[in-house]
Amino acid sequence: MIKFNNVTKIFEPDLTVLQDINFEANKGEFVCIVGKSGAGKTTLINLILGLEKPTSGEIFLDGKNINAINNSDLQKIRRNIGGIHQDYKLLSNKTVFENVSYIMEVEGKDQEEITEQVPKILDIVGLSERFDRFPNELSGGEQQRLAVARALINNPEIILADEPTGNLDPYNSYEVIQLLEKMNQLGKTIILSSHDREVVNKLQKRVITLDQGKIIRDEEQGRYII
Amino acid sequence: MFKNFIRILKFAFTDFLRNKGISLAAIFVLVVTVMLATCLLFFWGASDYLLLQIQNKIDITAYFKEEIQEQDIILVKDKISKSSFVKEVEYISKDQALEDFKRKYGENEVLAKALFEVGGNPFLPSLNIKTDGNPEQFKEVSDILAGENFAELIEKVDFSEKKDIINTVFSIRSSITKTGLVLGFVLIVIAIMVVFNTIKLTVSSLKEEISTMKIVGATNWFIRGPFIIQGAIYGFIAFVICFIISMMGFHFLSDKIYTILPGFNSFKYFISNIWIFILVQIIFGVGVGVISSFFAVRRHLKV
Known part of the structure; x- marks a missing residue:
């Protein structure tokens, strides 16, 4: 489903963030990407979303080289990916409800479906009392939960979660990880980037360890070892 | 398609109302531009009237x-x-x-x-x-009168005595038209640049938002649409404001303008050319608003 083929990313002038990355994540797989800060986890997520272009190598999504497709096809692919970003990437000018409904509107879903689904997902992430608030009126944890709700609302085939528990307390972290596991059980592919040792070890899923831009370990049912 | 259009309209109106400060700033600069275009159109008409009056006396x-x-x-x-x-x-x-x-x-x-x-x-x-009033036409009439058919009937034609006045008036008229056009063009370009930069600043403040919209898979038109509609709303409001100002202005200043330009009723001139005024105001209001928004958003869509 996702394939990295000799991918290297160098930021100008000479900062090598990723070097010769090769891995494949199959449909329905749960892959944890671990590594220290600056190991290249976020860049790897951005490369899958087409937000960065690799300096060399290719990235395939469902067999399509995402750097060789046109803008319209790239947007179609992005609509099928639920992204939870480290900096949340919420729409600051829209309310909690609108942040989630926007994703469904982009997809062209009917209004009745939106009115039905959005309150459900907001209830699941515990934001049912915050419908009309704007992101800047939410706490860090609430913003992160909103980002999770937004990533899940369209039932995407792939979920890219970049430090989704970074700002959450242990209870909320557990809730989010449970949601991701549930999505995985439903056949969705999950790429989770994290430096939360406890979360990764508890999951007992495939772990790819990055160090200084290189894959140093790739284990089925791996553990967080750096 | 229709569903998307309705959504784009909804986003545009919601954002317009939520960002009142930004909306007011954009409307204000558009009002200045539209009023400038209206005044230029009026002065062009008034000077044309004045010169025609002089020309008609020749x-x-x-x-x-x-x-x-x-x-x-x-x-x-x-x-x-x-x-x-x-x-x-x-x-x-x-x-x-x-x-x-x-x-x-x-x-x-x-x-x-x-x-x-x-x-x-x-x-x-x-x-x-x-x-x-064209000097060429005066010359032609003069040539016909001086021709074989009429030469024996006519004592004299006073064209040559008036030739200089005619040429002067005609050259004043054409230079006023040319200068007015150039000056008007320069002023309008400056005003459009001010509008464009104001809208660019308002859109730039939302560049993170635009980039997020791209990341979640929105198409360029789905993102750009609300900004363009907002540009049209700014322009339309600016047009309405300018239309009311110009109508009241021409009405209340009519007497004063009449004393400067005898025989010229500014309000009547405005009413008899109302469609031209409306067209110019809409083009400068809505047109500039829409085009500015289009280009201001475009640069942030490359995500």
């Missing part, structure tokens, strides 16, 4: 020989009238010319004495010819 007079019969002069008048560029031809008989002179200068003793000294009626019958 005419050619062909003086006929004393012995020429009235019916021959009328024949010439009919022939001249047929020319496409001749607006009006008036026949002034010997007696009429004397009457006109007396009426005009009757109270001037020196002239009255001079007329008495000359004795009888020294005036010649004449044709007073008016054209559209």
Whole structure:
């Protein structure tokens, strides 16, 4: 489903963030990407979303080289990916409800479906009392939960979660990880980037360890070892 | 498609109302631009009116020989009238010319004495010819009158005496038109740049938002649409404001303008050209708003 083929990313002038990355994540797989800060986890997520272009190598999504497709096809692919970003990437000018409904509107879903689904997902992430608030009126944890709700609302085939528990307390972290596991059980592919040792070890899923831009370990049912 | 359009409209109106400060700033600069365009259009019309008035006062007079019969002069008048560029031809008989002179200068003793000294009626019958005011046309009329057919009937044509005045007025008119166009163009370009930069700043403040919209898979038109509709809303509100200001302005300043430009009623001019004013105001309001938004968003869509 996702394939990295000799991918290297160098930021100008000479900062090598990723070097010769090769891995494949199959449909329905749960892959944890671990590594220290600056190991290249976020860049790897951005490369899958087409937000960065690799300096060399290719990235395939469902067999399509995402750097060789046109803008319209790239947007179609992005609509099928639920992204939870480290900096949340919420729409600051829209309310909690609108942040989630926007994703469904982009997809062209009917209004009745939106009115039905959005309150459900907001209830699941515990934001049912915050419908009309704007992101800047939410706490860090609430913003992160909103980002999770937004990533899940369209039932995407792939979920890219970049430090989704970074700002959450242990209870909320557990809730989010449970949601991701549930999505995985439903056949969705999950790429989770994290430096939360406890979360990764508890999951007992495939772990790819990055160090200084290189894959140093790739284990089925791996553990967080750096 | 229709569903998306409705959503784009909804986003545009919601964002417009939520960002009141930004909306007000954009409307304000658009009002300035539209008012500038309106004033330029008005001044162009007023100066055109003024110069036309001067031009209309300029005419050619062909003086006929004393012995020429009235019916021959009328024949010439009919022939001249047929020319496409001749607006009006008036026949002034010997007696009429004397009457006109007396009426005009009757109270001037020196002239009255001079007329008495000359004795009888020294005036010649004449044709007073008016054209559209173009010096070329005056010259053509003058050439026709000086031609073989009429040369023996006509004593003199006063075109050469007025030639300089005609040329001066015509060149003033054309240079005012040219200068007005260039000056207007420069002012409008500056105003458009101000509008564009204001809208660019407002859009730049939302560049993170635009980039997020791209990341979640929105198409360019789905992102761009609300900004363009907002540009149209800014422009439309600016148009309404300017329309009301200009209508009231021309109405209340009508008397003052009348004293500067006798015979020119600014409000009547505005009403009789209302569709041109509306068109110019809409083009500068909505057009500039929409185009500015289009280009301001475009640079942030490359995510």
